[in-house]
Amino acid sequence: MQKLSTRHLLGIKDLTPDDIELIMATAREFKEVINRPIKKVPSLRDVTIANVFFENSTRTRLSFELAQKRLSADTINFSASASSVKKGETLLDTVNNILAMKVDMIVMRHASPGAPHFLAKHIKANIINAGDGTHEHPTQALLDSFSIRERLGGDLTGKKIAIIGDILHSRVALSNILALKKQGAEVTLCGPATLIPRFITDLGVKVSHDVKQTLAWCDVANVLRIQLERQQIKYFPSLREYSLYFGINKKMLDDLNKEIIVMHPGPINRGIELSSDAADSHHSIILDQVENGVAVRMAVLYLLAGQN
């Protein structure tokens, strides 16, 4: 039987196209499971998972926790704001203390890029990266791909996907670019020049600064949040100006006269990157993304746990 080529999910970078297919196929079956009258399976009943969040999160954390509960795993939660990290304990010490309580898997979010990669070198448990700074957020990219496949039917070969907004600070953007390219999709990034990293075209993507042209080209628009909390300098004159040049509203989508899918990883800055009428329109699959997130995370947890 196929299994994943890796023991940890640190980033999409380490996954092979076959790994992605296996995760997608397994997630489809878990989606069926979470729509049953009884939504729980006993697979991970002898597995203990620690959710270690050094950075705030609502969706990802709830989604992981729910996925773990649906798989019957035992879970413990840890958030940095209420812990000994405040007293100066190092990352490795904190995690080793958690592991001493016989934990099998760690789901970690950390503000520093590479934090889960560092841990993977020093500990035995399986590690799932739930976002490391501005680097990667692999489960988000997997659930985005799953949601696009579900809506378009079939795989992503040759599909045109635009990622619009703050590419520079977005871990969702990098993971999505890698995941989409591995599945054979065409990717265009769109945003102000200051928010698009230099040399990003080396990843095989196109860059545009015209949101209308990009929307006319793409089958799917994945709109990203402006990450004000990560911006230490001004990258654009004002939010109002950003919204005028790069914001998407329902009229723009309707004027395209074609089927277009709008996605957003959340939380939405309503009225900045996406207007309320666009976010709530029939083009939007934002809430499907949230539902699929649980199924995809169940698949990742199940496949990683099954390797022991």
Place this chain on the structure above:
Amino acid sequence: MQRKLILSSPLLEITISRLCQELIENHQDFADSVIIGLQPRGIHFAKRIHQELEEITGKIIPFGFLDATFYRDDFRRRELVKAKETKIFFVIENKRVILIDDVLATGRMVRSALDAMTAFGRPEKVELCVLIDRIYNRDLPINADYVGKKVNTLDTEKVLVELQEQGHPLDRIWLITN
């Protein structure tokens, strides 16, 4: 490796007809009965039984497949098994369920299927129908109610079911000895 043919056409068709008659004897018009084939290999045999039963009775009998991968007792102990599709579009609450698989050996797959089935309701009764029963290979106290053919096999032997639906030229069931 040695292969011995244990069942093939036309005896296979006769066996399927006999199983259908036995099922009709117990379920009459199938008013409260449903058929569930077990993934991955039981579904083709289950489809044949279902088709023949519908032809004989002239009734529509609810039919689904169940994948019990997530309920297996060897997770993290053996190689991962890829999950297959589950399709049960009916409620099994208070129904008489006929579970169908191709080969019954250790009984562990049936145990997981019984567990998996409870996610769809509490059936009134569950019966098991299998094409081949490897009578002395059981690990669990599980037996089939309807058996196509009983075979006496060693643990080291294997039963290979080849049906045309799986892409084989002929319907043949083999006993394989290494």
